[in-house]
Amino acid sequence: MALSREQMAKRVAQELQDGFYVNLGIGIPTLVANYVPENMEVMLQSENGLLGMGLFPTEEEIDADLINAGKQTVTMATGASVFSSAESFAMIRGGHVDLTVLGAFEVDVNGNIASYMIPGKLIKGMGGAMDLVAGADNIIVTMTHASKHGDSKLLANCSLPLTGKSCIKKVLTDLAYLEIKDGKFHLLEYAPGVTIDEIKALTQGELVVDEQVKEMVI
Amino acid sequence: MAGFNKVVANYQEAMAGLEDGMTVIAGGFGLCGIPENLISEIKRKGTKGLTVVSNNCGVDEFGLGVLLTDRQISKIVASYVGENSEFERQMMSNELKVVLTPQGTLAEKMRAGGAGIPAFFTATGVGTPVGEGKEVRTFNEREYLLEESIRGDFAIVKAWKADKYGNLVYRKTARNFNPMAATAGKITVVEVEEIVEPGELDPDQIHTPGIYVDRLIVGTFEKRIEQRTIRPSYNESGET
Numbered sequence: 001m002a003l004s005r006e007q008m009a010k011r012v013a014q015e016l017q018d019g020f021y022v023n024l025g026i027g028i029p030t031l032v033a034n035y036v037p038e039n040m041e042v043m044l045q046s047e048n049g050l051l052g053m054g055l056f057p058t059e060e061e062i063d064a065d066l067i068n069a070g071k072q073t074v075t076m077a078t079g080a081s082v083f084s085s086a087e088s089f090a091m092i093r094g095g096h097v098d099l100t101v102l103g104a105f106e107v108d109v110n111g112n113i114a115s116y117m118i119p120g121k122l123i124k125g126m127g128g129a130m131d132l133v134a135g136a137d138n139i140i141v142t143m144t145h146a147s148k149h150g151d152s153k154l155l156a157n158c159s160l161p162l163t164g165k166s167c168i169k170k171v172l173t174d175l176a177y178l179e180i181k182d183g184k185f186h187l188l189e190y191a192p193g194v195t196i197d198e199i200k201a202l203t204q205g206e207l208v209v210d211e212q213v214k215e216m217v218i
Numbered sequence: 219m220a221g222f223n224k225v226v227a228n229y230q231e232a233m234a235g236l237e238d239g240m241t242v243i244a245g246g247f248g249l250c251g252i253p254e255n256l257i258s259e260i261k262r263k264g265t266k267g268l269t270v271v272s273n274n275c276g277v278d279e280f281g282l283g284v285l286l287t288d289r290q291i292s293k294i295v296a297s298y299v300g301e302n303s304e305f306e307r308q309m310m311s312n313e314l315k316v317v318l319t320p321q322g323t324l325a326e327k328m329r330a331g332g333a334g335i336p337a338f339f340t341a342t343g344v345g346t347p348v349g350e351g352k353e354v355r356t357f358n359e360r361e362y363l364l365e366e367s368i369r370g371d372f373a374i375v376k377a378w379k380a381d382k383y384g385n386l387v388y389r390k391t392a393r394n395f396n397p398m399a400a401t402a403g404k405i406t407v408v409e410v411e412e413i414v415e416p417g418e419l420d421p422d423q424i425h426t427p428g429i430y431v432d433r434l435i436v437g438t439f440e441k442r443i444e445q446r447t448i449r450p451s452y453n454e455s456g457e458t
Contacts, residue, residue, distance in 0.1 A: 064441035065392040071248040072447040089322030124300030131322030165345030
C-alpha cells in the first residue's frame with residue numbers, strides 16, 4: 001500500500017533530531033510538525049520571519065500580525081523570535097537551518113529539483129523554495145512517486161524548469177525512501193506492502209537497490 | 219514639518235510626488251504588514267505605469283491587487299503571485315510584466331539597495347530560469363549568481379509604532395519585508411498604528427532608525443487575514 005500523507009509525515013519525522021531548527025514547506029512537510037517525537041525539542045522556522053512557530057491559534061488567539069509562510073494564522077512557541085525577511089534568509093542561505101523538508105513536481109538522478117513552475121499552467125512563483133534548496137545541506141523532498149496518470153516523478157532529467165541544481169540527496173515518496181548519489185537513485189526503504197518491482201516500474205531514472213534495503217517502519 | 223518631525227497631515231501629502239512610471243517598493247508578506255492606506259492613496263491618485271517591487275501582489279480586492287483593476291502596475295518584481303485571478307489574466311495577456319524573484323534574493327536586493335551595495339553574489343537560482351543571462355562566478359568551488367540590488371523612487375512601509383522622528387517598531391511577523399523596504403526608497407513613506415513623542419520608544423528596541431524615514435502618518439487598518447486557521451479552544455483529549 002502506498003503511504004498516506006500522514007504516514008509520509010511520520011516517516012520524515014524520524015529524521016528529526018533533538019535541537020534541530022527545521023523549515024517545513026507547504027503540504028505534506030507541514031504535517032511533520034504533528035509527529036515530533038516526545039522528549040525532543042525542535043524549533044520550526046517560517047521564512048516570513050518567525051523562528052519557533054507554534055500551534056494554530058484558538059479563535060480568541062487569532063492575530064492578523066502573526067502568520068506563517070503559507071499565510072496561515074499561527075502562534076509562537078516558547079522561546080520564539082521574530083525578525084525581518086533578510087534576517088530569515090540569512091539563516092537559510094547561511095546554512096543555519098538543520099533540516100529543510102519541501103515538496104516537488106520532479107527530482108532527477110543528479111539531485112536537480114523542479115517544484116515551482118509548470119509552463120503555461122502554473123506560474124505562481126518560487127517563493128522561498130530556491131533559497132531553501134540552495135542554502136540547505138540537509139533536505140528531504142516529499143512527493144508522490146508518480147503522477148495520477150502513472151508518470152514517474154523520479155527522472156533521469158527533470159523536464160520542468162528547475163528550482164535548484166544538484167542540491168537534493170534524500171527523497172521520501174509514498175512508495176519509498178531514496179538517496180541520490182553518483183547520478184543514481186538508491187532505494188533505502190520500501191513502504192509496507194509495496195514491492196521493489198513496483199518501485200522500479202515507477203522510477204524512470206536509474207535505480208539501484210541498496211544492499212541494506214528494508215521495509216519502512218512507520 | 220520642522221526638524222526631525224516626519225509626520226505629514228494627510229495621505230495626499232504622504233504620497234505627493236508619485237508620478238507615472240515610477241518604481242515603488244512595498245513592505246508586506248501576503249496581506250500581513252502591508253501599507254493598506256498608502257496603497258489606497260495610490261489607487262485614488264490613479265498613477266499609472268508603475269513598477270512595483272513586493273513579495274506578493276495582494277488578492278483581487280485587497281492589498282496591491284486593487285492597483286490592478288485600473289491597470290496601474292505595468293511591471294512587478296515578486297516571489298509569489300498566486301492568489302489573484304486578475305493578476306493571472308494580465309500576466310497571461312502580457313499586459314503586466316512579471317519578474318519572478320526568489321524570496322531571499324528579493325529581500326537581499328532591497329537590503330543591498332538601501333545599503334548602497336549595487337550587486338551581490340548568491341547561490342540561489344544557479345542553473346534555473348532565474349540565472350539566465352546573469353553572470354556566474356565561482357567561489358570556493360561553488361557557483362554563484364550576480365544579482366543587482368533595487369532602489370525605489372518611493373518605498374511604502376507599514377510599522378506598528380513610531381515616534382515623530384520616524385523611529386519604527388514592527389509587530390510580530392508583520393515586520394517581514396518592511397525594514398528592508400524602508401531603507402530602499404528615495405522617498406520612504408511609513409504608516410503606523412500609533413505615533414508617540416520622541417523619547418517614548420526605548421532606543422534599544424527600535425527596528426528601523428528614523429534616518430530612513432521621510433514621511434510618517436498614522437492610519438487605521440483592516441488587517442485582513444488570508445488563511446484563517448484555528449484549532450479548537452477545547453478538545454476532549456486536552457491537547458489544545
